[in-house]
Amino acid sequence: MSTRVTLAVVSFVVLIVHGIVFYDQFFNRWEKHQTAYFEQARSLAKTDAEKHALDERGPRIEQIIVTQFGESRVDRCATCHIASDDPRFQGHADPLRTHPYSAALGDVERNGHWERRHKFTDFGCTICHDGQGRGLETFYAHGEDAFWPDPMLGYVTQANWHAEFKAKLTGKEYMQANCAQCHTEDNFAGAPLVQRGRQLFFEKACYGCHRIEGLSNGTLGPDLSEVGKKFKVNYLWEHTVNPRSFQPTSFMPKFDLTDDEIKALTVFLKSRRGINFAETSLGQYRARLQHTKAEETSKTQSSTPSAVRGEQLISERSCTACHKLGDRDGHIAPDLSYEGLIRDEDWMMAHFREPKSRIPDSIMPVFGFAEADFHSISSYLKTRSTPASFKTGEEIYKNLCARCHGEKGDGKGVTYLYLDPAPRDLAKVAFMNSKPEDRFSQALKTGVSGTSMPPWERVLTEEQRRAVLTFVFQTFVKEPRPELKAHRVPEQNPVAFSGDSVHRGEQIFLQRCTGCHGRKADGKGPNSLDISPRPRNLRNSFFVNSVPDKRFFDSILYGVQGTAMPSWIDYGLTQNDVGDLINFVRSMNPQKVSPPSEKAPTLTSQVKQEVLCQGCK
């Protein structure tokens, strides 16, 4: 009995479900929009023929197939927005609304009739608005899906944008990125933000690290030629604001940018899609060819180097986007105001050609300028040779030291993130009071080789240097210096340099040191991330060669107070073991470092094989 009732009920449920599915699948919202449009159009129609024609039209998918601009696109937007090209529907509610006419877009008004510059039948819709042209439902067509790369611009999907910049970037502004897909000319008035962004790309020295096809050739950072295709606008925005927000290990500096500048840069980057709709592949090839030719000629056309030209170049090439020079300061890289007293021309030229050849862990990119330009810049920098006139230690510290070592002396000045090795923490009493005073005065005088600490010898008089050292000890260290216990360390390495010694040193190094100093001895061992200050890069030849054996013995046997370097005498290393270690470290750092090509360490073949092969093992 009850089975029959159940069967009847179930069959009815099945019928209803089928009915719902049928309705859902075959009665679309766009059909309703179209029917509504036909009705309204009929009431607006003036002639019978017009009415008759409307009667014959039923709802159907309206699509534009755009073949002239890049890959062909199928835009079905007019299926719902059927009145977009019907001037009688101006001011109606969406979706039955005329697309606004705008003189800025090139539309022309003639005898009261507007004529579009960008006809929908030729250009389609998504070329300007983005979104998913094939979608027939709002959700799909407008790309409201959080994962859709290019949601429809402006009004709808802006709601999904990150709250932080929702108010700062409107869809209309963002749309300029799409104008620039065809209007690639440098001075196109219709896309001022792209213009400004392109300018900023050079003003903020982005070109030094990043490559953009046809614009720049930086190699240090990622290629941005297609960045607009790969990343959504919120990523671009936030990464520009703070490069570490998405990638904690990024060493891209955080530049001084206003909101307007970030907006322009974001829109500019969004416009880099690696394709140009208006050009054929042949045209692109031709443009690339012309660009490389122009570059070659500009490289060969070298003006005679002069200091005047150098000063000009420094502003043109935006050196002060990072460096400090006089009043201009990028808050990222060292102060160049006294460069003429600090470095000589050879050093500057070698550093220009390859910054890592002088400061091995520098993040400064290799700028591919002409040799004559480098000569100009260095001859200008040589003119920066007025010694500092500051009197008191405090004044000197504030003006010359605080930029790296920090106002509080804690080694966290504005530039500290970008300097490797990081500036010394002068407030760390354990370190400061465990080293002899002449070490500090020596570091001030001659600088620390292979790091960004410059020699102040010619900038500051001995008196001034003493004043600033006294200031540091009084203000940051505060505690009185205790009597230093003399450590029993040899002046010279008693172990003779030999292949055997190096080999023994290597074995000890691999057992004891790699946890912090790394298997490549570059100071990037697995523990190094948690250690402050970071372990030394022992392949920084300039630094290693400037350290006498005595200091090596002292640091290894008795440790470095205030750092993570322990006293290895407590762990059973003998003086001879340390001697072997020193020989090993020295073997990786040849005494004379000249051209970068000969930078590879001269090891005995056996050690070389082991050191180099360990990297892959």
Add this chain to the structure above:
Amino acid sequence: MKTPVKPALEESGDAMTRRRVLSWLSGFGLFGSLIITALSNLIFIKPRATYGQPNRFSIGKPEDFPPGARVSLDTRRVCIVRDGDKVAAISTTCTHLGCIISVSETGFSCPCHGSRYDQDGNVTGGPAPRALPWFQVSLAPNGEIEVDKDTEIEAGNYLRV
């Protein structure tokens, strides 16, 4: 759902009648869903959109076609004919084997097998079996001429502009 079942139960009380009512109801439900399924399959088979260029397209303002013009749009495969203030669209696909035919002095001629048509598209020679079809032409609200290749009209029907 249950409501139509219950009164039937109460009213009759007769087992045979109730059983019949129930079986009618189940049958109606099942056959109904079957029909809907069949119908949706039929609708589904017919494509809603194809990936060719759309068959209804606008070709520009009437001013673009001066009186007396016979302009062949090869990509669209229509010839726009303007005679005074009358406009018409004639197919330029040969009715013989589908070549694109060109406008000649006497009307149209096909380069493939030499079919010839007069000004109105009637066959005057060659292997062509039928006259060229005329398509409906209308004036869109934005003032442009719209050709609808889905709708064929009788030869000699012009749109007045």
